[in-house]
Amino acid sequence: MRRISAGALAIAVAMMWLTANTNADQQAAGASTAKPAAASTAAKAAQPGAKPYRAPRTPDGQPDLGGYWSNATYTPLERAQNVTKEYYTPEEFKKVMQDAQARDETQTTPGTPADVHYDFTQFGLDKSQHTIAQNLRTSQIIDPPDGRLPPQVPAAAARAQAAAAERKQQGGQYDRVQNMPNGSRCIIMGGAGPPLRDAGYNSTYHIVQGQGNVMILTEMIHDARIIPLDNRPAPPAGLKQWVGMSRGRWEGETLVVETTNFNGRNPIGGGRGGGGSSDAVKVTERFTRISDDQIEYKFTVDDPQTWTRPWTALNYLQKTNGPIFEFACHETNIGVSGILGGARADEKRAAEAAAAKTGSR
Amino acid sequence: MTRRTALIAAIVAVALVGAGSVARAHHAFAAEFDVNKPIKFEGKLIKWDMVNPHSWFHMEIKGEKWMIEGGSPNQLIRQGVTSKTVPIGTTLIVEGYLAKDGTNKAVGRNFILADGSRLFLGGSAPGQPK
Numbered sequence: 001m002r003r004i005s006a007g008a009l010a011i012a013v014a015m016m017w018l019t020a021n022t023n024a025d026q027q028a029a030g031a032s033t034a035k036p037a038a039a040s041t042a043a044k045a046a047q048p049g050a051k052p053y054r055a056p057r058t059p060d061g062q063p064d065l066g067g068y069w070s071n072a073t074y075t076p077l078e079r080a081q082n083v084t085k086e087y088y089t090p091e092e093f094k095k096v097m098q099d100a101q102a103r104d105e106t107q108t109t110p111g112t113p114a115d116v117h118y119d120f121t122q123f124g125l126d127k128s129q130h131t132i133a134q135n136l137r138t139s140q141i142i143d144p145p146d147g148r149l150p151p152q153v154p155a156a157a158a159r160a161q162a163a164a165a166e167r168k169q170q171g172g173q174y175d176r177v178q179n180m181p182n183g184s185r186c187i188i189m190g191g192a193g194p195p196l197r198d199a200g201y202n203s204t205y206h207i208v209q210g211q212g213n214v215m216i217l218t219e220m221i222h223d224a225r226i227i228p229l230d231n232r233p234a235p236p237a238g239l240k241q242w243v244g245m246s247r248g249r250w251e252g253e254t255l256v257v258e259t260t261n262f263n264g265r266n267p268i269g270g271g272r273g274g275g276g277s278s279d280a281v282k283v284t285e286r287f288t289r290i291s292d293d294q295i296e297y298k299f300t301v302d303d304p305q306t307w308t309r310p311w312t313a314l315n316y317l318q319k320t321n322g323p324i325f326e327f328a329c330h331e332t333n334i335g336v337s338g339i340l341g342g343a344r345a346d347e348k349r350a351a352e353a354a355a356a357k358t359g360s361r
Numbered sequence: 362m363t364r365r366t367a368l369i370a371a372i373v374a375v376a377l378v379g380a381g382s383v384a385r386a387h388h389a390f391a392a393e394f395d396v397n398k399p400i401k402f403e404g405k406l407i408k409w410d411m412v413n414p415h416s417w418f419h420m421e422i423k424g425e426k427w428m429i430e431g432g433s434p435n436q437l438i439r440q441g442v443t444s445k446t447v448p449i450g451t452t453l454i455v456e457g458y459l460a461k462d463g464t465n466k467a468v469g470r471n472f473i474l475a476d477g478s479r480l481f482l483g484g485s486a487p488g489q490p491k
Contacts, residue, residue: 110399110470111396111399112396113391113396115396115458115470116390116391116394116395116396116458116468116470117390117468117470118415118430118431118432118468118469118470119432119470119471119472120432121481122431122432122471122472122479122480122481122482123416123431123432123433123434123436123437123482124436124437124440124442124482125432125433125436129436130436173389174389174392180389184389186414201433201436202433202435202436204435219435221413221414321439322439324435325411325434325435325438325439326413327413327414327433327435328412328413329413329414332414332415333412333413333414333415333417334417335389335393335414335415335430338393338394338460338462338466339389339392339393341393341460341461341462341464342392342393342394342395342460342461342462343392344462345461345462345463346461
């Protein structure tokens with residue numbers, strides 16, 4: 001018996017929901033868990049005159065954000081260069097989803113460097129096998145309105161050049177463990193934030209609320225961010241952390257979290273020739289539960305030492321099942337020794353080849 | 362079959378412009394394993410380490426012990442897969458690439474069961490016969 005394609009079913013369910021909703025700003029949802037109840041709840045909220053959603057409360061009266069949430073998405077941070085509008089039509093979106101699913105399933109070519117990897121599909125790591133929140137937006141960035149990161153200031157380029165020069169002085173990427181990327185060394189990976197960004201896979205968070213604090217545990221990898229809500233003063237400027245230091249407060253139904261005191265070694269929004277944020281960056285996150293199954297997640301990145309203006313992005317946290325298996329990553333398991341060992345083996349072979357060439361002259 | 366049916370019903374795939382390539386490039390596999398040394402091994406599973414960032418299949422291949430690298434187990438565990446899902450002693454055919462450092466290690470590009478079918482640990486590989 002041939003299985004029904006999970007991806008095809010998923011797209012069909014998502015399309016049914018998206019087609020039923022005409023208010024573009026309410027079109028976040030769908031979700032790969034595809035519970036009919038979730039879709040109908042969101043659809044009700046989109047109807048004119050419907051009562052606004054009110055989140056359940058914790059025992060001490062906070063809007064309840066607790067539970068397991070996924071921010072896996074195929075919506076890119078920046079709008080693609082060839083896209084000029086804010087939203088896809090449902091038909092365009094269907095095509096975009098099908099293309100992305102096809103890319104997920106595409107196999108690499110044997111004998112190429114890209115093929116030297118385990119198969120994501122075999123381990124359930126394709127996005128099409130994840131819990132994903134759907135929306136028709138063409139980019140996560142909603143401000144600037146063109147959906148793109150703002151231009152960088154000259155100081156950012158100078159900082160990137162200085163960092164590149166320092167890396168060059170330290171030697172090659174595989175010369176010593178300290179030169180390897182943060183992720184390979186299991187120090188921090190893309191999902192930790194703030195801001196919370198889709199890690200690519202294992203994009204799950206566990207939010208726990210207690211009296212006076214909110215904790216966000218990141219599956220990828222292992223960071224547990226404690227957010228005090230007691231209006232305590234800002235931390236001293238000299239105290240720097242990988243995930244910064246957060247202070248939270250409730251503004252009605254929205255949890256607002258401001259984070260500063262980053263160490264600058266895990267920059268936000270790098271790429272396009274720029275190195276991303278500095279240690280002066282301030283991140284403001286806004287969590288608003290908009291249905292039983294979704295939290296609207298907006299974040300603003302303000303870093304005058306990097307960008308000419310602040311920028312704001314929007315994504316969704318979609319309810320998913322738990323628990324989270326502890327990632328317990330330690331220096332990429334035995335990968336670091338394998339990579340460094342591979343580099344030494346390459347050097348030895350190159351030296352032997354050079355010696356043989358010299359000898360044959 | 363019930364679990365798989367439930368899984369299919371529970372899964373809504375999606376896809377917008379891809380971060381897949383980013384995820385797949387997160388770790389320098391081509392630095393650790395040799396693209397010029399592809400292998401195809403058949404052996405028996407001795408132990409499966411469900412650890413992060415990458416799981417390891419310990420196998421006995423022609424009387425020697427080997428370690429074959431696979432993917433993060435987290436999504437599998439969420440779907441109910443355990444270290445006993447593939448029983449010890451199962452014959453696996455592994456296609457992959459040897460470690461550059463000469464130790465008995467390889468990355469497992471494809472895990473194939475003795476009957477020739479591909480091993481889909483999560484049971485929900487999109488678009489694949491099963």
